[in-house]
Amino acid sequence: MHLIFLLFLAPFCSAAVFQLPTKSTGSLRAKLIRAGKYQEFLITQHAARLNTISQPISDYSDEVYLGNFTVGTPPQPVSLVLDTGSANMWVIDASCDNMFCNGWIGSNYTRQKFDTSKSSSFSRENRKFSIQYGKGLCSGYLGTDTVGLGGGLTIRKQELGIANKLDVDFAVQPMDGIFGLAWPALAVDQITPPMQNLISQLDVPVFSVWLDRKIQASHGGSAGMITYGGIDTKNCDAGVTYVPLTAKTYWQFKMDGFAVGTYSQYGYNQVISDTGSSWISAPYAMINDIATQTHATWDEMNEIYTVKCSTMKTQPDLVFTIGGALFPVKSVEYILDIGLDEGKCALAISPLMASGFGPSWILGDVFIRQYCNIYDIGNARIGFANAHHSF
Missing domain, CATH: 2.40.70.10 (Acid Proteases)
Structure with a gap:
């Protein structure tokens, strides 16, 4: 209606013609491609569509x-x-x-x-x-x-x-x-x-996983979301750090370093992201260093390291360096109350026997609760974004 009115009005107007200079900013697509960010842009766009499915x-x-x-x-x-x-x-x-x-x-x-x-x-x-x-x-x-x-x-x-x-x-x-x-x-x-x-x-060959943390024992309550065809933009930050996969078997990639408390270790380790593993698995030597920094003691009966539950939120972060970025995991994520006696909680880290060919670390649900994992099949890479929690 308004468009028709303006078309008929234009021939009868004698007002001055205004000209504004314009300039080209270049193709957004070309800029993103040159910066290596176009695929990330497409994934974000697809994630906003109604036909990406969250489960x-x-x-x-x-x-x-x-x-x-x-x-x-x-x-x-x-x-x-x-x-x-x-x-x-x-x-x-x-x-x-x-x-x-x-x-x-x-x-x-x-x-x-x-x-x-x-x-x-x-x-x-x-x-x-x-x-x-x-x-x-x-x-x-x-x-x-x-x-x-x-x-x-x-x-x-x-x-x-x-x-x-x-x-x-x-x-x-x-x-x-x-x-x-x-x-x-x-x-x-x-x-x-x-x-x-x-x-x-799917819109794009990607799925993303967000896991929540209940702290109190849950028996089937809703605590996460898997999104097929995009990224969970509600429960995950928009900023994603991607790293290439080193093998297309597991979701395997390189880790540059690890630190906890006053201890740090740098050098490449092969790591996998595993939603099917409850805890973080690390080399034996690293487990001892983590136990030292958290003052954990060995529970012979249950074959796990334990700490006082009262320290659940005050222990040092586990800091992983991946793709040049730091990914700290808070102690509320890696210390779990699994119903032990005497106010003890489990250090949710277990030893992994590495063969030299496979991964030496497994980043299970403990890590994935802290960071949404974006599994990019099309580009053979994995991404990490801060996860949103209520606590």
Whole structure:
């Protein structure tokens, strides 16, 4: 309406013509490309779109974080560990009815097992599978079925394991299986990992993880978000530090140095980001230095280092140097109250036996709670941004 009015008015106006000088600032796209920031700009733009999908994460004692999925037709609900440290998806078979598959009775968690006979879309393969994790072994057979992630994201034919044998390590875990988020080269039996099957549905081949910290013991409360196709701009700062991956198996990269209290160590270490690991794992020698700086004592019975819970917020930061930037992790993140006696809390750091070829550090949920992790599949890099918390 206003446009038509102005067009008709213009021929009858005799006012002076005003000319303003203009100048070109150059192409924003070209500038960002030259600065190596165009892909980051695109990810940020895509993250603001309505069709990036965020999936809530449930928390168990700030140690196990689960995503809610469905498998089969009609869909059967399962809660799976979101694991960037492995590449296979598996669920527990409903036919498995022993204490390991049913779960430890004192775990405050009721297992949701997958009944293949009730899914019209399930197809069984003639292949068996067996996966040995850092802690825990599972085995069974392979099949394909429909997997739902919520928000309209669906994988029509995902190859997955149907586990009918679990060992004791999985018996005590509040979980119905694992959703592997690592690279295809890490996948057992050469299956295609779920993220590679999702890529065509996403704005950009990226997912990001934000984990919250409850401090008080949680038994399934909402405590995080995984965002497929972009970055969680609500719970994560806009500024992201990216570093290239050194291997496309785990989400592996270089760490330049580490410090705690008066101790510091510099020199490259191979590190992985692992949402499936509750704690930080470090070389044996480093564990001793951290224990010294935090005045931790060894608990022989539970095989962990402990400190007084009263020091949870006053211990020195763990400071990681990655990509030339400092990433301090506060003591409220790495000291956990896991129900020990005499006012003791756990130092959430465990030893890792490095072979010289694999990673020497694992940055698990302790680190990821402090920093949102952005897993950029398209550019083979990982990014870190400050995470937002209420405490």
